[in-house]
Amino acid sequence: MEPGNIERVTCDQQTFHTHYFPDHFCKNQRAMKKLVVLTIILIHGFYSKAQQFQLVQSLDIPSGYTGKSLHWLDMNHDGELDIIVQATDEFDYCVFLIYKNENKTLALADTIETGIQNAVFSFTDINMDGMVDVVLSGDADEGPLTTALISNGDFSFSLLDEPLLPISGSVIKFADLNQNGVKELMISGTNTDGLFFSIFELQEDGWVLANDSIKVLASFIEVHDFNQDGTNDLFISGQLENTSSYHAILINDQSINFTEEIPIPDIYEVSPYLADLNYDGIFDVIMAGVNDNNEGIIHALISEADSFAIKEITLLDFIPKNIFVADLDSDGQVDIQVQGEDQAATPVNKIILTTESTELLESNNLITQRFCDFDYNEVLDLL
Secondary structure, eight states: OOSSSEEEEEOOOOOOEEOOOOOOOOOOOOOOSOOOOOOOOOOTTTTOSGGGOEEEEEEOOOTTOEEEEEEEEOSSSSSSOEEEEEEEOTTOEEEEEEEEEETTEEEEEEEEEEEEEEEEEEEEOTTOSSSOEEEEEEEETTEEEEEEEEEOSSSOEEEOSSOSBSOOOSEEEEEOSSSSSSOEEEEEEEETTEEEEEEEEEETTEEEEEEOOOOOEEEEEEEEOTTOSSSOEEEEEEEOTTSOEEEEEEEEOSSSOEEEEEEOOSOEEEEEEEEOSSOSSSOEEEEEEEOTTSOEEEEEEEEETTEEEEEEEEEESSEEEEEEEEEOSSSSSOEEEEEEEOTTOOEEEEEEOTTSOEEEOOOTTOOOOOEEOTTSSSOOEEO
16 A cells, blocks of 8 residues: 555455444654555454455545544534544644545545644533534643634534633543533643643533542543443553553542552553453453563453452564454454554554464554444444
8 A cells, every 4th residue: 555645445344343442642653644544344364365355445635734643433423434634734733634424435524723732632522512522732822721623513613712721731531420421521741740630520610620639640541430330430551750650440439539449560651442351341451562671562451350450461572552452353252453563663563363363454654543333334444
């Protein structure tokens, strides 16, 4: 595949079962003007036969933009998944390119300029009108801020007149943490006082600090009811004030106060994913990272009765950057897909089956990828 465009290909189909995890936030990637998009329908044995694939569409990203990340979303509630490409312009301002899906054909619908640099973002319905909005945190010309692009329902957005908060973070997340039907805003970053992890709740006079007792600089925030008490808990991965790595499940007391369950030691540069590895109905935390010897590893925090246990899944022959977990060969077992690079900085994009056999995916000129069922036919596609 040539770099510099968006492509979709397809192959013979086979039913699969997967949990689709919310997208993560903007990260620095190698500068690149275009993205490659694949629609891949996995079969038993995956794509070992090249003739199983067929190119169905190729799209150019407009000149002057550098692709960073991409995301599946139904932007207009027509039952078809559209695509948002997060990019930067020549001045490193965050830009969103929105591709409309009409009868499984993608076309650029709008380009949204934000005026924000170093942006992280999250998709949520912040004004509860049934449409997907974009909350951004970063540096504007007037200083750090967290604000929102409000969906107009027609693939266009309007930037708020006033920001949500006069601070920016390195990661943001929305979830209902006190069972009142309204999502709280979690934001983590650094300021003049050091690291912060703050939780804000929406009140009549705006977003008010509800908790800032967790002293960690988070890289990832994941939300799940880990102890099955009806209240969302947190998994946080990041670093402490002494720069040591920190990864732990935090149990919510239903009032936005948290108790550390189990910290996970001896794994660094973590990329996490939630999936039910032991089929008990509770999501486990699967983490790709490196150990003290700078070897690639995959660990998991597995639910067991009323507690969790740390399990080493496998050593890797490359350094992982991103992880995805699903039943990728329709055998009823959970498989793992890992993207990263080897010691020579050569890209690696590998699927590790439950049988411990492996299959390689496309990795040349790859910036980022997302799995989803693009055409709702119960077959896995890859963007």
